Amino acid sequence: MGENGILGQELFAFALALIILAISGSIIRFISLPVLLGYLLAGLLFQPLLRPFPSLILLSSVGVILLLFFLGMEFDLRRLLTSPRRLLLSFIDFILNFGFPFILFLFIGLPYQLAFIVAMAIYPTSSAMTIGALLQLRRIANPETETIVWILVGEDLAIIILLPIASSLTGGKIGLISVATAFAFIILMLIASLVLTKPLEWFFERVPSELDDLVTISIIFFVSAVAHILHLSEALGAFLAGLLFSGTKDREELEQRLYVLRELGIATFFFTFGLQTSLKISSPGALLGLSILILGLVMKIITAWFSSIVEGLRQRARLRLFFSLLIRGEFSIIALYMGNKILPKVWQEAMSFFLIASIFVGLIALWLGGKLSEKIVILNKS
């Protein structure tokens, strides 16, 4: 086959993937579920027809990179530090959902690399899915949503610290040196983000304005690529690139301009995950996955219970919060991708099961949560 043929094949597959995304997104939107679920389901459904191909994988990593870039851009350490109460929330969330599973898995005799990756996949609630669902349920203005968003922000920060550790644990090399590289890189970028804001603005004033986006994107991808080469995660690089831009004046404009690309990237990220995830799960894998699911759900409900007390939420908001933190997603997927090399088959199956089940259970809980909390309150009153 000539070069033309390969390009033609790739283009055709790409077009097909986008058409599938558009159709599945529309259908899922029509029954008012979050679109990301539609992309994931489409991926699972079209497994026999499509395999992940290079341009799709590239676009899906663009999605992750821009997702993390946006997180970095919106990240404000001062805001987090000015609220000790919310820092406490994040800490408790971390201890319950990362610390406890990690120690539990060590205790039952898992090697520490494995325990780390599994705990890291159990830990974070999916921001993309949860916020998407809350938007569709029109709960964005509700009092409990503030708490949810803060827990998610805290998790993003924790993940940023966990990522380099995870990549050094799974890299096969002796951990200490790569952990040191990771933290040197983080500190360097933190300093850069503080020092480089003014020079960056000066630079952008001189760049022809029609090249702004190109220059920005090239910086983002350059930092991500460097991070990847250093055996850190490209996601970490993207986050730090975001930090670099967080102090600049036209941050919000930038966010709006890159928004479409990010949405498309995230769509392909979930789609690609769906395409790659085997649905043939052995019974030990399913059993293990189910126990992890129960552990994950229970710990998040305890977290929600604790948070509602700290935040002083009223009854209905409180009950809704209980059902709002259960969905896992993008960061768990990233953790699993990192752990692919070291996870035994049964664990891979179990984690895939856990992830997909948590999305379904979490979404259903979120949906029912609103109605259920209403009923429980009425029952309590009478």
Place this chain on the structure above:
Amino acid sequence: MKIREINLPGIGKKFCLTLRSGDELVIIIHTDGKREIFLFRRNTDEPCAEIPLTDSEAREVALILGGAAYEPTPLHQAELVLKGLVLEWFTISKDSPLANHTISELQIRKRTGVSVIAIKRGEKIIPNPNPNEKFEINDLVLVVGTGEQIRRFQEIFEVT
């Protein structure tokens, strides 16, 4: 009015306005420019009304709310401030000390300094009423005076 401004990373900005009625108005400005307005009744945590607006709709609505096109005059206490003089309407209620008394009986000008310049009774308007004119229940009375005099008048005759 108390306004709280809250950042919602990944969504946008949230503004909470506590209204005089105790209800809470929540305005969300999304990163993509979309706006949403929610109304929470006093002490509830579920919105009872929601208004989604696009960026341009929101700007249009803001202009109208701001009074750019039409500025209303509050009906009950139509005040006209002219170099320190205040014109004010008030209604004679059932238990008003003014009801069924004449202007001269009450010694309004002597005691407060304000002058009664018109009475509206049903559809009839009585301009420059005679001092022997008796106030009746539901009369709408127009008085003029300085701000201080009007305040004294309101105090003495228990009108608001």
